[in-house]
Amino acid sequence: MLRHVPAREDAEDILLEVFLAALENESISELNQEKQRAWLLRVAHNKIVDFHRYTVRRTNVPLEDVTETLYGAEDNDQHYPAEK
Numbered sequence: 001m002l003r004h005v006p007a008r009e010d011a012e013d014i015l016l017e018v019f020l021a022a023l024e025n026e027s028i029s030e031l032n033q034e035k036q037r038a039w040l041l042r043v044a045h046n047k048i049v050d051f052h053r054y055t056v057r058r059t060n061v062p063l064e065d066v067t068e069t070l071y072g073a074e075d076n077d078q079h080y081p082a083e084k
Contacts, residue, residue: 004048014047021047 001011022028022065028036 001044001048005051012052014044014051017047018044 001014002008005011005014018040022040025039031039036040
């Protein structure tokens with residue numbers, strides 16, 4: 001997963017989702033070891049695809065931009081008192 005996502009934290013999150021899916025799937029214990037591995041790999045693949053689909057739609061804003069916007073709004077509030 002580390003090769004398919006940009007950050008280690010993202011890979012860890014996806015891995016967690018894969019194993020949660022395995023825990024929720026009651027029939028996985030009935031599969032032999034080879035089929036369990038194939039199932040886990042398919043779920044991991046699907047989760048990675050979902051991750052990339054989500055990141056394409058999501059816009060990233062640097063934290064510095066948000067901070068400037070937030071503090072800029074507070075500065076403007078000091079110059080323009082709230083109406084009563």
